Amino acid sequence: MRFITWATDPWGRHVPIHAAWDLIGAAVIAGFAFMIVHALYVAIVAGPKAFQKNELPKPMEAAIPERVPRHSLAARLFHWIMALAMFTLLFTAFLPKVGVQFNWVLYHWIAGVVLTVSIVFHIVHSFFMDPWSIWPDKTDVRDAMRRTLRFMGKPAPPPERFAKYPLENKFYHLVIVLAGLAVTVTGLFMMKRIQTVFFTRNPYLFSDMTWGLMYVLHGLAGIGLIALVMMHVYMGIRPEKLPITKSMIFGWMSRDFYLEEHDPGRWVVKQSTGKKRGYAASDAD
Numbered sequence: 001m002r003f004i005t006w007a008t009d010p011w012g013r014h015v016p017i018h019a020a021w022d023l024i025g026a027a028v029i030a031g032f033a034f035m036i037v038h039a040l041y042v043a044i045v046a047g048p049k050a051f052q053k054n055e056l057p058k059p060m061e062a063a064i065p066e067r068v069p070r071h072s073l074a075a076r077l078f079h080w081i082m083a084l085a086m087f088t089l090l091f092t093a094f095l096p097k098v099g100v101q102f103n104w105v106l107y108h109w110i111a112g113v114v115l116t117v118s119i120v121f122h123i124v125h126s127f128f129m130d131p132w133s134i135w136p137d138k139t140d141v142r143d144a145m146r147r148t149l150r151f152m153g154k155p156a157p158p159p160e161r162f163a164k165y166p167l168e169n170k171f172y173h174l175v176i177v178l179a180g181l182a183v184t185v186t187g188l189f190m191m192k193r194i195q196t197v198f199f200t201r202n203p204y205l206f207s208d209m210t211w212g213l214m215y216v217l218h219g220l221a222g223i224g225l226i227a228l229v230m231m232h233v234y235m236g237i238r239p240e241k242l243p244i245t246k247s248m249i250f251g252w253m254s255r256d257f258y259l260e261e262h263d264p265g266r267w268v269v270k271q272s273t274g275k276k277r278g279y280a281a282s283d284a285d
Contacts, residue, residue, distance in 0.1 A: 003023065070253050082119070086115065161262055164262065
């Protein structure tokens with residue numbers, strides 16, 4: 001299978017022009033394959049959840065609000081605006097490649113601008129929250145190693161409860177950041193090849209080789225986003241993940257789910273008194 005489509009420029013040089021569109025089908029297949037394998041694993045291989053015991057004294061447990069705040073209104077608005085822009089970009093980019101013809105360029109660059117603005121807002125907004133909560137820490141790595149040992153049939157301690165975000169969410173965030181930045185940065189440069197309200201058209205800004213490599217990176221990242229978005233939607237509608245999905249709509253999750261899945265020592269929430277109260281979390285093996 002080809003990954004890049006090549007052409008010959010007026011000077012007889014072999015230059016890349018875009019990603020191979022056959023990869024669209026491969027990305028869709030990869031997305032469905034992930035869903036099937038994961039669903040079979042959960043239904044057949046994985047047993048019931050058995051986290052390490054992390055019981056809190058009754059007064060501390062009662063102090064946790066029944067509705068544990070998870071996502072602010074600003075974070076939720078960013079998520080859904082970004083999602084709308086992302087779906088618009090994917091549909092306008094790839095529907096013409098499978099035969100659906102319409103004036104896609106206009107809608108594509110407008111959605112790209114919306115996505116860029118939302119990403120810039122998110123980067124700035126993250127510094128007013130806890131930007132490190134979405135990055136793996138040593139507890140995540142240690143727990144992942146133990147989960148791998150159990151998967152291989154070797155003895156290991158039970159899994160630990162999560163911080164605010166499980167390790168798989170953190171890895172997904174890292175991958176989506178890389179893919180999103182790739183399509184955003186290249187897309188902003190590619191807007192110079194069309195006439196918009198932001199830029200004057202200048203298709204000679206870069207050489208044919210540079211433009212070609214930029215289109216290849218833009219296309220590969222965009223195709224990768226097809227599979228990533230499919231995985232994200234699938235995980236969001238799984239029954240055990242619905243409380244997390246609902247928190248992206250309403251901003252909170254129940255206290256019972258919080259205590260079942262999350263470690264109050266790793267994710268400190270606002271208490272009913274309006275003050276933060278930490279809990280001692282053992283970091284010993």
